[in-house]
Amino acid sequence: MYRKFSPLILIAESPIHAGSGSELGIVDLPIQREKYTNFPKIEGSGLKGCIREAFRFSKKEANVESSLENMSNDDLISLVFGPEEGDAHAGSIAFTDAKILLFPVKSLKGVFGWITCPMVLNRFVEDMKFADKVDSIKEWNLEKIRYTVPEDSDLVIFGDRIVLEEFTFKIEKSNKTSKVASILSNIVFNEDTAYEYWKDKLRKNLVVLSDDDFQQFVTHSTEVITRTKIDSETGTVQSGALWTEEYLPQDSILYSIVMTTPVRVKEEKKGPFKGENPDEEAEKVMNFFKLKVPEVIHLGGNQTIGKGIVRIKLLED
Amino acid sequence: MGEKGNIIYKIEKGRAEFAYKCVEDVIKKSDQKKKKEYQSHVKRIPQMILSNGLGQTLAFIKAKSKKGNSYDLIYKQLTDYMKSDCTSRISMPDNESDLIEWVISCDSIDYRYITQEVIAFLGWLRRFVEGLIKEDN
Numbered sequence: 001m002y003r004k005f006s007p008l009i010l011i012a013e014s015p016i017h018a019g020s021g022s023e024l025g026i027v028d029l030p031i032q033r034e035k036y037t038n039f040p041k042i043e044g045s046g047l048k049g050c051i052r053e054a055f056r057f058s059k060k061e062a063n064v065e066s067s068l069e070n071m072s073n074d075d076l077i078s079l080v081f082g083p084e085e086g087d088a089h090a091g092s093i094a095f096t097d098a099k100i101l102l103f104p105v106k107s108l109k110g111v112f113g114w115i116t117c118p119m120v121l122n123r124f125v126e127d128m129k130f131a132d133k134v135d136s137i138k139e140w141n142l143e144k145i146r147y148t149v150p151e152d153s154d155l156v157i158f159g160d161r162i163v164l165e166e167f168t169f170k171i172e173k174s175n176k177t178s179k180v181a182s183i184l185s186n187i188v189f190n191e192d193t194a195y196e197y198w199k200d201k202l203r204k205n206l207v208v209l210s211d212d213d214f215q216q217f218v219t220h221s222t223e224v225i226t227r228t229k230i231d232s233e234t235g236t237v238q239s240g241a242l243w244t245e246e247y248l249p250q251d252s253i254l255y256s257i258v259m260t261t262p263v264r265v266k267e268e269k270k271g272p273f274k275g276e277n278p279d280e281e282a283e284k285v286m287n288f289f290k291l292k293v294p295e296v297i298h299l300g301g302n303q304t305i306g307k308g309i310v311r312i313k314l315l316e317d
Numbered sequence: 318m319g320e321k322g323n324i325i326y327k328i329e330k331g332r333a334e335f336a337y338k339c340v341e342d343v344i345k346k347s348d349q350k351k352k353k354e355y356q357s358h359v360k361r362i363p364q365m366i367l368s369n370g371l372g373q374t375l376a377f378i379k380a381k382s383k384k385g386n387s388y389d390l391i392y393k394q395l396t397d398y399m400k401s402d403c404t405s406r407i408s409m410p411d412n413e414s415d416l417i418e419w420v421i422s423c424d425s426i427d428y429r430y431i432t433q434e435v436i437a438f439l440g441w442l443r444r445f446v447e448g449l450i451k452e453d454n
Contacts, residue, residue, distance in 0.1 A: 026363040166370045167425045
């Protein structure tokens with residue numbers, strides 16, 4: 001039974017390829033998507049594996065006091081994430097699939113805007129209720145929010161139009177959306193002057209479309225690149241070595257929920273995660289996670305060509 | 318193409334069957350060079366639509382069309398398909414004669430439906446082309 005919950009915001013600092021293997025679509029190597037909505041997602045298993053790896057090399061000190069002798073970093077990780085080999089016990093930390101929250105789309109004015117839709121926003125509200133975090137979103141009013149932008153949007157032309165990629169939408173400026181955008185910008189970006197620009201951009205350049213439009217964009221506006229392998233002898237493309245890959249674009253924003261339980265080993269082996277009661281033990285696992293999680297992790301495939309750099313932000317309140 | 322009533326029960330409303338017939342037609346009527354050309358264009362066009370949009374891509378195909386070449390063939394096949402009753406959300410009205418002329422006159426929503434429709438059709442076409450047009454070794 002999971003006792004402690006903490007939402008995790010994932011910001012794509014470079015394109016992410018969380019691949020689904022191969023599919024019979026237009027793209028040879030597509031990204032993972034939810035079956036029934038076609039929204040991009042990142043499987044919990046991939047997320048957990050990448051975060052586990054990040055923990056192995058994390059320079060951050062978790063300051064855990066161990067009553068057990070010589071508990072190495074790997075031992076702690078094994079207690080929290082589950083053993084690398086065998087099935088002695090399950091891990092005590094869990095990650096939900098990362099769901100899409102905001103998706104960047106080219107705009108005729110203002111370079112790009114972040115799109116979202118009622119379905120995504122309502123899901124986000126429900127998920128935050130489930131995690132019992134981020135009280136500020138209870139102030140959101142999501143009624144009739146389709147086709148609105150914040151009042152001081154930079155994307156609007158002719159007073160009530162926005163052009164995203166090659167599609168024109170008639171939209172309204174709304175103070176409800178201003179509120180949603182300003183709360184989102186506080187949720188997504190760190191309190192740091194370095195992010196002031198991005199915070200401001202999100203405050204202004206959020207666009208709430210309809211569910212259908214959002215589905216269209218996340219289906220057809222991901223990045224698809226063509227790759228080849230050059231034969232070093234001839235200097236031309238090797239026969240059959242040309243393929244396409246799909247990426248979630250840079251600046252996509254997703255979220256996942258981290259959940260913890262007490263570590264699942266005998267009392268005497270719990271080491272630093274031992275506590276008075278299960279709640280306290282789950283709390284200790286969560287604290288270990290929060291202290292040790294790096295700000296930037298690598299997620300998904302093609303890391304050697306600079307893909308999959310993701311910034312992580314924990315939501316505390 | 319079967320009767321209208323039955324079409325709903327076929328794979329993707331007969332879209333697959335339509336694509337198969339298009340490729341079969343090319344195989345029957347073309348020499349090896351034209352087959353190969355057709356194959357490489359069909360494989361490239363979906364990607365072009367994703368990167369540049371349907372309007373731009375159709376304009377490109379039309380610009381490259383000469384009577385009887387493979388671009389011309391593809392343009393005709395796309396037109397026939399959009400006029401057929403295998404499409405799911407939108408089809409080309411009978412009084413429209415030119416595909417691109419109709420496409421650019423549509424509003425945003427219809428334009429997006431047509432894009433989806435054409436990509437879905439090309440998805441099938443691409444599979445069949447790969448399977449039916451073999452290397453000439």
